[in-house]
Amino acid sequence: MQAEYVRNKDYDKHYISKTYPLIRYYSRKAMKKKYPKADYIVMGAIGDGLKEKVGDFVLGENKQMSYYTLKYARLLYGISGYVEIGEGKVLAVIKRKTVRNLVVLAGTCISLFCIVFAFMQILPSNGYLDENAKDYTPQGVVNNNTNPNEISLPGYGDVLIKADTDKLYLALYNPANNPCYFKYIIKLKNGDSLYESKLIPPGKAVTEVQLNHKMKKGQYDISIEIQSFDLKNKEKRMNGGKTNTTLIARES
Amino acid sequence: MKKIKSVLLSAAALTLVAPLFAVSANAADWPVNGSTPVTYDNSNSIPDPDNPGNPQYSLNIPSSIVFTDTAKSVKADVTLKKATTDVGAYPAFGIDVTVASTNAFKLKMGNDELDYALVYDGKSMNATDNTVGSFAANLTSDTTIQGTANLIGTATKTGTYTDTLTYTFTKKTN
Numbered sequence: 246m247q248a249e250y251v252r253n254k255d256y257d258k259h260y261i262s263k264t265y266p267l268i269r270y271y272s273r274k275a276m277k278k279k280y281p282k283a284d285y286i287v288m289g290a291i292g293d294g295l296k297e298k299v300g301d302f303v304l305g306e307n308k309q310m311s312y313y314t315l316k317y318a319r320l321l322y323g324i325s326g327y328v329e330i331g332e333g334k335v336l337a338v339i340k341r342k343t344v345r346n347l348v349v350l351a352g353t354c355i356s357l358f359c360i361v362f363a364f365m366q367i368l369p370s371n372g373y374l375d376e377n378a379k380d381y382t383p384q385g386v387v388n389n390n391t392n393p394n395e396i397s398l399p400g401y402g403d404v405l406i407k408a409d410t411d412k413l414y415l416a417l418y419n420p421a422n423n424p425c426y427f428k429y430i431i432k433l434k435n436g437d438s439l440y441e442s443k444l445i446p447p448g449k450a451v452t453e454v455q456l457n458h459k460m461k462k463g464q465y466d467i468s469i470e471i472q473s474f475d476l477k478n479k480e481k482r483m484n485g486g487k488t489n490t491t492l493i494a495r496e497s
Numbered sequence: 498m499k500k501i502k503s504v505l506l507s508a509a510a511l512t513l514v515a516p517l518f519a520v521s522a523n524a525a526d527w528p529v530n531g532s533t534p535v536t537y538d539n540s541n542s543i544p545d546p547d548n549p550g551n552p553q554y555s556l557n558i559p560s561s562i563v564f565t566d567t568a569k570s571v572k573a574d575v576t577l578k579k580a581t582t583d584v585g586a587y588p589a590f591g592i593d594v595t596v597a598s599t600n601a602f603k604l605k606m607g608n609d610e611l612d613y614a615l616v617y618d619g620k621s622m623n624a625t626d627n628t629v630g631s632f633a634a635n636l637t638s639d640t641t642i643q644g645t646a647n648l649i650g651t652a653t654k655t656g657t658y659t660d661t662l663t664y665t666f667t668k669k670t671n
Contacts, residue, residue: 383551383552392557393560394559394560394561395557395558395559395560395576396557396558396559396560397555397556397557397578398555398556398557398558398664398666399552399554399555400552400553400554400555400556400577400588400592400666401550401552401553402553402554402588402590402668404550405542405543405544405550406543407543414544414545414546414548414549414550415544415549415550416549416550416551416552418551418552420555424560425560452546452549453546453549468665470663473560482599482661483560483561483661484558484559484560484561484562484661484662484663484664485661485662485663485664486556486558486663486664486665486666487663487664487665487666488665488666488667489665489666489667489668490668491668495542495543497543
């Protein structure tokens with residue numbers, strides 16, 4: 246099938262390939278002006294990224310090139326404009342549009358990211374839970390608390406830490422059957438805070454406690470406070486407890 | 498051959514008799530002044546990431562005290578439980594228990610207050626006398642300090658009046 250190039254004077258763009266002479270054509274904007282009702286038929290396409298040949302596009306002066314079906318990789322190529330091959334019949338001119346498409350792709354990704362980020366801000370998050378709390382069952386611990394009207398509080402004796410370190414290895418534990426979250430607060434007797442956890446769900450414990458500062462060799466009176474919060478409403482305080490004990494920083 | 502036999506017999510006889518002499522020699526020096534080393538090896542006692550320190554006991558407290566029109570007196574027991582399955586795992590030290598209230602032992606809803614009494618050992622808790630009781634050292638079974646909470650006032654508004662209690666457990670030093 247042959248398509249003959251119509252040499253219009255009002256073409257506003259041009260296409261140059263390595264093997265063929267300059268081909269002038271209408272930009273998409275010019276096409277809208279020429280065919281405001283879009284009453285033209287696209288018979289095929291010339292240019293880059295095309296594969297299925299339809300016929301020959303005759304340019305005159307014994308020069309011709311193939312034209313193809315309008316199938317191309319839309320991520321890499323796009324319609325740059327149209328060349329007329331008859332009254333109301335055109336061939337699309339396909340050009341590589343990588344940069345434009347990459348900009349569009351980047352814009353789409355940024356938009357999607359913004360939408361997901363906005364949803365994450367709106368939807369309820371689990372940021373109130375302590376990310377260091379892990380499933381934990383203290384060795385040999387008996388917890389027979391099956392009464393939902395009671396809270397089982399772990400009690401602590403003397404607590405040991407290696408001197409001149411700020412890592413305390415102690416199971417700050419919320420027994421499995423408790424009807425509440427626990428928040429642990431460790432303070433020196435003078436009120437200085439050593440540690441404050443986020444909420445720890447039942448059955449989990451923080452075992453690596455990052456203190457606010459290193460503890461020099463010695464003994465310190467501390468309190469380990471446990472605040473409890475309703476599992477159904479984390480803003481609602483329940484009864485809590487506090488253990489007064491001794492932190493011993495010992496050289497190893 | 499005869500000579501060898503006699504040498505062997507002599508050696509055997511000496512082996513049997515020698516300890517007797519040794520014992521008698523020690524007995525002659527009695528009393529002996531000696532030293533017995535008294536040591537305390539705590540080199541393995543600092544917990545590490547693989548063996549974090551565990552809770553030593555467990556205390557059950559009321560999760561919340563909820564009064565209704567039909568339940569104006571509710572239990573507020575505090576129970577010390579065994580911490581581990583090991584024999585003799587109750588704490589080897591005594592524990593004193595006190596209680597503090599966020600609202601000075603009043604139920605509150607906004608600016609409205611409602612009186613209640615938290616009673617342990619016949620005493621109503623207040624800011625200055627808040628001793629719940631004590632647990633002795635080396636208990637042999639779960640032990641409960643019994644308590645009750647009694648609603649005293651009458652609500653003039655519908656809604657939920659609340660208070661939050663904090664029980665403090667302090668290791669006895671003697």
